[in-house]
Amino acid sequence: MSRLHILDYQSPIGMIEIQGTDQAVYSILFTERDHIINAIHDETPQALKLCHDQLDEYFKGTRTEFTFPYIYEGTEFQKTVWNSLKTVPYAQTWSYKDIAVSIGNEKAIRAVGSANGKNKLSIVIPCHRIIGTNGKLTGYAGGLWRKEWLLKHEQRLRKDVSPNYFP
Known part of the structure; x- marks a missing residue:
């Protein structure tokens, strides 16, 4: 197994910890820390640096898709769901049922x-783009307030998309 690397990104809605190997990112999760512990340094792999920069562009409103190398580990069913999640268009929401049907x-x-x-x-x-069939925000590991912020952020930047959830 390749060496684990960790890099922090200070987003407008809290610290995000990026974890990965020399080749790819495998975890991007919110933490409850309020300061950077793992800063970019000479040994930081390119994949993590790209992730950091692309997250920054996302939060600044200049990026809607991600191109850095990443991998996900899970069951075949989980991977199928995650692949379907990637098809939900920027600034739009689908229900859990929509994903099940897809x-x-x-x-x-x-x-x-x-x-x-x-x-x-x-x-x-x-x-974060997945909501209840009734249009309500449900479950988000980073907290519902972050889910709502992310959806509003995307919809604010895409004025041609009207919200289809009811905060």
Whole structure:
């Protein structure tokens, strides 16, 4: 196994810890820390630096898609759900049922919710864009207030998209 590297990014909604190897990022999660412990240095792999820079562009409103190398580990079902999450357009929301239908298993709504909750690549695999069938915000590992902020951030930048959730 390659050496683990950690890099912090101070976002407008809290510290994000980026973890990865020399080749790819595998975790982007919010922490409750309020200061940077893991800053960029000479040994920081390019993948983590790219992730840091692309997150910065996302929060500044100049990036809607991510291109840095990342990997995700999980069951085949989880990977199928996460691949479907990547198809949810920027600034739009789908329901857990929409994802279940998109993967060909309409009855797997709870399992989709569980897989969504195990996503370790916050923002990049946009689990924040998944809402309840009733249009309400539900579950987000980073906190519902962050989920609402992310959705409003994206919708504010895409004025051609009207919100389809009810805060």
